[in-house]
Amino acid sequence: MEFFCKTCGKPKGDAEGWLLGFEGSAKPVMKYTINLRVKWDEQRACESNAVHFCSAECQDKYVAASYGDDTWAV
Numbered sequence: 370m371e372f373f374c375k376t377c378g379k380p381k382g383d384a385e386g387w388l389l390g391f392e393g394s395a396k397p398v399m400k401y402t403i404n405l406r407v408k409w410d411e412q413r414a415c416e417s418n419a420v421h422f423c424s425a426e427c428q429d430k431y432v433a434a435s436y437g438d439d440t441w442a443v
């Protein structure tokens with residue numbers, strides 16, 4: 370399975386150090402949630418709510434654009 374950075378579209382290939390996020394709204398409040406800074410795990414990367422990032426910078430950009438100040442990052 371091929372993965373692409375959610376922010377810049379770069380294909381992962383054999384690169385190391387990529388990050389995973391898991392989107393969801395499991396918290397009992399009207400806020401979106403995202404789990405960040407998850408170490409790359411090939412298995413978990415295939416989960417349906419996973420988002421993939423080539424770097425912390427791309428992850429931060431995505432979070433700022435998609436979640437703004439209403440994020441509960443855990």
Ligand SMILES: [Zn+2]
Nearest residue numbers: 374377423427
């Ligand atoms: Zn990127």
